[in-house]
Amino acid sequence: MTNAESANHAGDWRIYRGTGLPGAAADSLPSPPPWRRFDGEGTASHPEDDDGDGGRRIGRSRTQPRVPDPREVAMVNAAIHLRRPLLVTGRPGTGKSSLAYLVAAELGLGPVLKWPVSSRTKLQDGLYLYDAIGRVQAARAHLEERSDIGNYIRLGPLGTALLPFEKPRVLLIDELDKSDIDLPNDLLNVFEDGEYEIDELVRIAKQQPEVAVLTNDRGGSAIVKDGRVRPRAFPIVIVTSNGEREFPPAFLRRCLRLEMRPPTIEQLGQMVAAQFGETDGLDIRGLIRQFLEQSERVGGLASDQLLNAVHLAAELATSGAYQTDDEWRELLEAIWHPLSSLEAE
Template sequence: MSTWPVYTGTEEPHDGVSHLPDPPPWRVFDGGPPLPLPRQEDGFAYPGRNHRASTYRATPESVELVNAALVLRRPLLVTGPPGSGKSSLPYAVARELKLGPVLRWNVTSRSTLQESLYQYDPMARLHAASRGVERERREGVGAGTAGDGIEDHLRLGPLGTALLPYERPRVLLIDEIDKSDLDLPNDLLNVLEEGQYEIPELVRAAQHTPTARVMVSGSEERVVIDRGRVRCGAFPFIVLTSNGEREFPPAFLRRCVPLNLRRPGPDHLEAIVRAHLGELDQETKRMISMFLERSSAGELATDQLLNAIYLSKVPGFRSESRDALAAVLMTHLGPAAEFHDF
């Protein structure tokens, strides 16, 4: 039995992902044995992340395209103006579908594919091996002391962890992919297409050590990797965010489901404020009107409005300075709005 939509955009967590429709024949993955997802509460150990997930307000378009990405087992490429909820979306999906902690990779101009898959520190291993030899010489300790194996100096990155054979999709946020080196989107293509990768250091050691217990991203948990090869079972729900600062190669774009989040309209904006700060009073409605008026002349982010409203509610705040401070907090972030297609 399958249901549509799987993700509904509501606040109530449910097990609908267990009824996810079958993937297309060209997006079937058979990695195993299946791993259980980390506990749901581990994903929201930080109060701010729980708040972000529970207060996100999805649009009908975002609900539709999230479901398309889930069914097609394709990454979701999310663009939009600052404060439109690009990075909050994966937290909301993880919370509703009970998919555990969100893995996060914050991309910079120096980011590489390998760091997203795994990190290996050969120098630390060399030092550990040297200490082991010295200890054996000094104390007569046998070979194979703790800390001298490859697995003790290797840790999976966020993408590498997401591609483990979990029984349900892990959620991965690849934030600000447009800040990457020009080659990174193309470097990602094969891994995202095949849903698998190798760790050469473990592949080379497989003749003598066929399995390794390696730490995953975001926790001290270890998983068993067989002969250095990782292949997903349930393709992860991957959200790549972009501020629209660059164009991506056609080969990369056609492998993603595109979602353009537009600037919230008045009703959507009121729903967002209500979710964060409760029912709207007259002062809050006035601040929203002020925000909408200012946003017609330049780029503003929703969190600027939330900051202004929150300060206006602080007891003892002087009303005569309220508008002046709100104007400072709502400083335009970029060129005039007419140059944007949002």
């Protein structure tokens, strides 16, 4: 009996446990509600290796289970059951982006598809890009084998997530609050319809109904039929925001919301252990207390600022280089600088 079957047998609706340890098998995920089911044709290849990206994000030492916030576990599971985007808010460094990697690792859903957003990001960037100039140049150079249109279409993170995978992918839309004001509204139709068309392939669908295009996965490709992309399983979408602005009501209505709280001393200790393993000779708990005190003084620090301090402390301890208390305090002040100019004043 799998972990998921054991949980279901016990009447537990939770698939994601938030421990960071491999849990339920992806093929045991619950069926979405009828209005969130899709009938995409074909099967896209699901990559298993993320080139160590998940390990960099959540750490490689997974022998000790992470202690999650019950609110986090509840909202992630609700998003999985309903197949609705989860809007994760909170100040920088509270683990918003890492949540996507935890979900993917625990449920065995493969590499996370990450879409970092800026003020110039458009919906088209997330769906696909067509390199028309590159194709024309190849045709002029008589490179017939390179001028096939599929070689010049690359699906973006959102476009790749909507391919007909057997099991859902995890899509991270990072820092959506930095986007142009129109992007959240532009996402609504894609979130509702669960599909999109590639105009360049729709126009040639009668002559070439199936085209192999490039995907957002490293070395990945997929067959697109009749220029239409539609999933078999809607992706697990995690959208992060630092709260720089509000989103339209229509967008919020389609999302579940989770406010990430600052990590506790125990959670910070687990994060350090996951990244560094054994840290003999270092007073990690004392360093974490200092970090929390400084964080409170300056209005909030990011968790990676703690990891930077631990790494530097370990390097200095290993090298045997002597540091006076004043020198070490000066280094910590440089690492634990405020996250905004107002806090620095």
